[in-house]
Amino acid sequence: MTPNPAKRDLGNVLVIGGCGFLGHHIVNLLLSYKCKVSVLDVRTTRNRRPDSDGVSYYDGDITCLSSLIPIFEKIKPAVVIHTASPTLAGGSRELYKKVNVDGTQCVIEASQKTNVKALVYTSSASVISDTVADLVNADERWPVIPPAAQTEYYSQTKAEAEAFVISANRSSSKLLTCALRPAGIFGEGDVQMIPQMMKVYKDGKNNFQLGDNTNLFDFTYVQNVAHAHCLASFALLQTHAISTPVLDHEKIDGEVFFITNCEPVYFWDFARAVWRCQGNEKGTEGVWVISRDVGNVLGTVMDWGMWMIGKKSKLTRREVRYSCMTRYYDCSKAKRRLGYEPIVSLPEGIRRAVKWFEDEQAKEGEKKGQ
Amino acid sequence: MGLLKQLLYFSVHPNQLRSVIQWKVWHDPVHQRNPAKESATLKECFHYLNLTSRSFSSVIQELNPELLVPVALFYLILRGLDTIEDDMTISLKKKEPLLRNFQHILEQPGWTFTENGPNEKDRDLLVHFDCVITEFMLLKKEYRVIIADITEKMGNGMADYANNAEFNEVGVDTIKDYELYCHYVAGLVGEGLTKLFVEGQLANPALMKRPELYEAMGQFLQKTNIIRDIKEDLDDGRRFWPKEIWSKHVDKFEDLFVPQNLEKALNCSSEMVLNSLRHGEECLFYMAGIKDQSVFNFVAIPQSMAIATLELVFQNPAVFKRNIKITKGDACQLMMESSQNLRTVCEIFKRYTRRIHAKNNPKDPNFLQISIACGKIEQFIESIYPSQDPKALHLLHKSADSATVAESEKNKLSQKESATDTLYLLLAVVGTLLVISGLMIGAAYLAGANFDLAFTELRKGNFIPKGTYSTIPQQDHGEL
Numbered sequence: 141m142t143p144n145p146a147k148r149d150l151g152n153v154l155v156i157g158g159c160g161f162l163g164h165h166i167v168n169l170l171l172s173y174k175c176k177v178s179v180l181d182v183r184t185t186r187n188r189r190p191d192s193d194g195v196s197y198y199d200g201d202i203t204c205l206s207s208l209i210p211i212f213e214k215i216k217p218a219v220v221i222h223t224a225s226p227t228l229a230g231g232s233r234e235l236y237k238k239v240n241v242d243g244t245q246c247v248i249e250a251s252q253k254t255n256v257k258a259l260v261y262t263s264s265a266s267v268i269s270d271t272v273a274d275l276v277n278a279d280e281r282w283p284v285i286p287p288a289a290q291t292e293y294y295s296q297t298k299a300e301a302e303a304f305v306i307s308a309n310r311s312s313s314k315l316l317t318c319a320l321r322p323a324g325i326f327g328e329g330d331v332q333m334i335p336q337m338m339k340v341y342k343d344g345k346n347n348f349q350l351g352d353n354t355n356l357f358d359f360t361y362v363q364n365v366a367h368a369h370c371l372a373s374f375a376l377l378q379t380h381a382i383s384t385p386v387l388d389h390e391k392i393d394g395e396v397f398f399i400t401n402c403e404p405v406y407f408w409d410f411a412r413a414v415w416r417c418q419g420n421e422k423g424t425e426g427v428w429v430i431s432r433d434v435g436n437v438l439g440t441v442m443d444w445g446m447w448m449i450g451k452k453s454k455l456t457r458r459e460v461r462y463s464c465m466t467r468y469y470d471c472s473k474a475k476r477r478l479g480y481e482p483i484v485s486l487p488e489g490i491r492r493a494v495k496w497f498e499d500e501q502a503k504e505g506e507k508k509g510q
Numbered sequence: 511m512g513l514l515k516q517l518l519y520f521s522v523h524p525n526q527l528r529s530v531i532q533w534k535v536w537h538d539p540v541h542q543r544n545p546a547k548e549s550a551t552l553k554e555c556f557h558y559l560n561l562t563s564r565s566f567s568s569v570i571q572e573l574n575p576e577l578l579v580p581v582a583l584f585y586l587i588l589r590g591l592d593t594i595e596d597d598m599t600i601s602l603k604k605k606e607p608l609l610r611n612f613q614h615i616l617e618q619p620g621w622t623f624t625e626n627g628p629n630e631k632d633r634d635l636l637v638h639f640d641c642v643i644t645e646f647m648l649l650k651k652e653y654r655v656i657i658a659d660i661t662e663k664m665g666n667g668m669a670d671y672a673n674n675a676e677f678n679e680v681g682v683d684t685i686k687d688y689e690l691y692c693h694y695v696a697g698l699v700g701e702g703l704t705k706l707f708v709e710g711q712l713a714n715p716a717l718m719k720r721p722e723l724y725e726a727m728g729q730f731l732q733k734t735n736i737i738r739d740i741k742e743d744l745d746d747g748r749r750f751w752p753k754e755i756w757s758k759h760v761d762k763f764e765d766l767f768v769p770q771n772l773e774k775a776l777n778c779s780s781e782m783v784l785n786s787l788r789h790g791e792e793c794l795f796y797m798a799g800i801k802d803q804s805v806f807n808f809v810a811i812p813q814s815m816a817i818a819t820l821e822l823v824f825q826n827p828a829v830f831k832r833n834i835k836i837t838k839g840d841a842c843q844l845m846m847e848s849s850q851n852l853r854t855v856c857e858i859f860k861r862y863t864r865r866i867h868a869k870n871n872p873k874d875p876n877f878l879q880i881s882i883a884c885g886k887i888e889q890f891i892e893s894i895y896p897s898q899d900p901k902a903l904h905l906l907h908k909s910a911d912s913a914t915v916a917e918s919e920k921n922k923l924s925q926k927e928s929a930t931d932t933l934y935l936l937l938a939v940v941g942t943l944l945v946i947s948g949l950m951i952g953a954a955y956l957a958g959a960n961f962d963l964a965f966t967e968l969r970k971g972n973f974i975p976k977g978t979y980s981t982i983p984q985q986d987h988g989e990l
Contacts, residue, residue: 274898276896276897283907289907403885404885404886404888405878405882406867406881406885409867409870409877410878412872413877413878416873416877421873423873424872470893486882487879490878
């Protein structure tokens, strides 16, 4: 498999957003490499490593270039891994634009000005999804959805930021860049996918199925995504060290890569595997199957009905679309060029994630009990 | 099935009948053997082929003439070997040297074997084995070498198993042992056939560099048969399901057949199905390397039958009670679809994969693994026959993009236009109203209307004229 990471020297690594969901997993994994890890985040109080691990934490705002430069100058990173972004749900348009687009431009500029060698950007597999059309075994040849056709503003800002990162490759400095597009990240500390699915089971609403469940979907365990970031960082540094040009089919700088678990599954099977981990003993008997069309009508009615009484609908058209959509990718480019292979299988990833959330809830319960 | 039973069955399953008729009427073999040109011994060989094989004899006889005889003889030789191995009336002492030296027997003209038990179903083949040897000696040397090599490997493998007391008493232990057994009885066949195909220039020589692909072909068929035949094998005193798998679900192998343990038994069979299903992608990949239509049919038909059988046995309690088979109609349908091209075979695989997925039960410990295995087969098929074209998507976005730009400009223009139009229309309406009202009010004024009175009444709140102002005389004029 992959060579021993302890022998791979990454030098000074700065993880921007290193206290976030994906970011802190990257930090964890980097600790097994030969490198000095620093973290820059808006809030460095959560997901912190113990001091004994020697990770330096810096509070900072990536949308403010003048505050970034001194931090970059102090750390002198060889590698910058930029993974900071508001989550898909809950951010405002302004926030997405400010952090994803403006923030990323600041990071690029700071990297160029402080002679950073490699910048790895966490993009999103959603940049090629218009949230309606299916994506069947899509790879890097698929077009990025133009702003006019993109209905998800988050994805639009990720695509814009990705384009800035890629165009910065070998442009005004020796900075090499690449972007990773993970699909459907889940795992310990996840704030969207797993908690939502677990809540559905807790609320006893797991006896519905939207669509016919023949749609394959990519869910990617967070440590695999973190692993890909480490591989990409190392690969860019290697490219930086050699003077001869790299062959086109081996190129890593200036490239984008889809990252998945390489195990697409039928959408509801993933949810059912989560519920099973939570202790669900039931099979699919007694499950109501709501077809895509009926679901759309229901979703529309619920959307408007709840909007009129000033609440947020629990069944939205967006949810109906997502759960009926085929959306899986072919990540063989990452396998070929980065040597990427998932290190944790999907079932193991689900088991770990559900256990983590249950442990967290138990801890909270204890706190309340005291 | 009796004729009456068949008639009854088909009268309620017209689709099945349709498939059978279609196969019988429309199937057009790529090649047909010509018995008129065959020697007496070769005819005899084909006679035994028909006797010993139900499923393979027809596909073999439609093979490309280059490989027709070598493959038929290869089959008969392995069948002969199998008939010695299977026969429990032959002592181990006698059996072992026969198995280990069968490749040399192939070079002994006139060799026959009459010591099989009377109940051994294929004993006739060995009694008349000299005809096989005669024809074998006439083959091209290259083919003889390949066949002898596989015979040697398989004979030695069988002898090892015959010697293995543990295997004979308690059955297969680990998954590794299970796969080794399948390698000896099926993987080697895949190897030999592939070498024959490549030697005969009917398959891509690159297949020789991918042993895992031809191994998968054999493993997939053998494992699927082992799952299906569990009851029959148990009745014959044989156990091929590895202990490593069944011990996860039940304590004793026999417990699988106890009705109260049905759920555990089904979970166990699911794990067996999963183990077999994982060869699906490699089998499809292998078939992509076949160049000749008759060879393609020869390899694809058994594979399609296997994926359909796998779907049939999946989550099916009947496997623990009796031997089950896919229906004749389904078999004909599958033969029809598999004797076309890789695409139609991929469609079969996708169809049955989705049926397996539909039967997959979240209660099953291997639920997610099975879902992943199904997904992998679908993804693999998509990788060879993509349903989306990135170039077309690029064009779509470009045209949509330019269309939207042009359209939105047009829209803006037309919106502007319509806005001014509306304004003019409103002005015209209001103007007309004003003119007409003015004229009418003016005429009324000229005619002596008292607008001041009307206004005072309106101010008082009397919107409806009262009787006193009525111009209609209220008095009764009756007196007049």
